[in-house]
Amino acid sequence: MSAPRPTIACLGAGRMGRGIAVAFAYAGHAVTMIDVKARPAEQFSKLRDEALDEVRKTLASLARFGLLKEHETETVIARVSVVPSRDSAAALADAGIVFEGVPEMVDLKREVLAAASKCVGPDVVIASTTSTILVDDLSGAVEHPRRFLNVHWLNPAYLIPLVEMSPGAATDPAVIAQMKALLEGIGKVPVVCAATPGFIVPRIQALAMNEAARMVEEGVATPEDIDKAVRYGFGFRYAVLGLLEFIDWGGGDILYYASRYLEGALGSDRYRAPEVISRNMQEGRIGLRTGAGFLDYSGLDVDAYREQRLSVLVDMLRHFGLARPPVLDRD
Incomplete structure (x- = not known):
């Protein structure tokens, strides 16, 4: 009972x-x-x-x-x-x-x-x-x-x-x-999460929402296209891979160098990578390639893990009605 x-x-x-x-x-x-x-x-x-x-x-x-x-x-x-x-x-x-x-x-x-x-x-x-x-x-x-x-x-x-x-x-x-x-x-x-202003989601989304508004202000793209990019790119991907998991997926070194470029090109330290990114690089914690990053992948069947994550992305394509059959040449 x-x-x-x-x-x-x-x-x-x-x-x-x-x-x-x-x-x-x-x-x-x-x-x-x-x-x-x-x-x-x-x-x-x-x-x-x-x-x-x-x-x-x-x-x-x-x-x-x-x-x-x-x-x-x-x-x-x-x-x-x-x-x-x-x-x-x-x-x-x-x-x-x-x-x-x-x-x-x-x-x-x-x-x-x-x-x-x-x-x-x-x-x-x-x-x-x-x-x-x-x-x-x-x-x-x-x-x-x-x-x-x-x-x-x-x-x-x-x-x-x-x-x-x-x-x-x-x-x-x-x-x-x-x-x-x-x-x-x-x-x-x-x-x-620790008792900290913004908890987890509000703290992340405040940065993302302000950046989206800033791009409208700067004329980078229309509000409609920015929201489309978020739905079908940003949100689509992070509904399957968490942010830190995605860093590990591509490699923390990629984020490190991309952040350096954006900080210089846009003239703003809001793109500066935190110390943990360079520290992980120094310690060889790059991500999937080295078996550890923010997450531990030791003993993991990496090919099976990638396959599972990709299959969920395909399910997301189907959900949005974007999965299409291949175009095959006809004799």
Whole structure:
């Protein structure tokens, strides 16, 4: 008999809370969204109806996409409830995991987290979903901060597989493992990163988005062609090969010399390669060619590895409708 699924409490009934509610309810969890703001009954009723209507519409979209049957949406939405702030203590008493999803204001988050942490047992995991605030700027407000960490979802939370986990200085490693297992249990792909501004994805995408905007500004290409290049080149490739894996695939030395050229040609140190690139070169960690780079390829059947990655790229071609049969000469 499988273990019971913990009830999920979301502090806040906004966009993030609703996305998390869909993700967990779809995976069989009961979810309670808690309105953290005291408001008149009619205003709360309007918020509750808006939240549940958005959840319903999201599930209807997933049904149209074939991820569930239309009649199953009622079963899933029945797992979601929204309660007013006056009922927060009772709702939290039943929670197995708590996610905070209020607006990005440190004082507000600390206030909400402090209050919630007093209403749950000392071993109930509490997670912020902040996209900008460092976890230890919030952890001091939480009773028993060993059970607190940041869990950064990418919107739309119910679709994007990746979730970035950022533990604080006091976070118990067992809590990280527990959250990782919970997320994997609902089909997510969690990664762990240090408490640093931008985490992983926002930090990389900020550079990429600014560079795309800069190319428009400089007249390098039209917005349409830049986006086409990203979809069918950049995004296409990195959906299969991770960035560091791709460095190893071609060789860190190629990136080193390309970076030197771009830094000089464009007159900007934003293209300068970090020290780890030259250090890897000095140590012979070039990538696939030497059996090690950022990743370790010792004992790997390199030909089989390349074949597998290329086969996934071919699948991507088929997905985009770009795989074509060969043109054969006719007699």
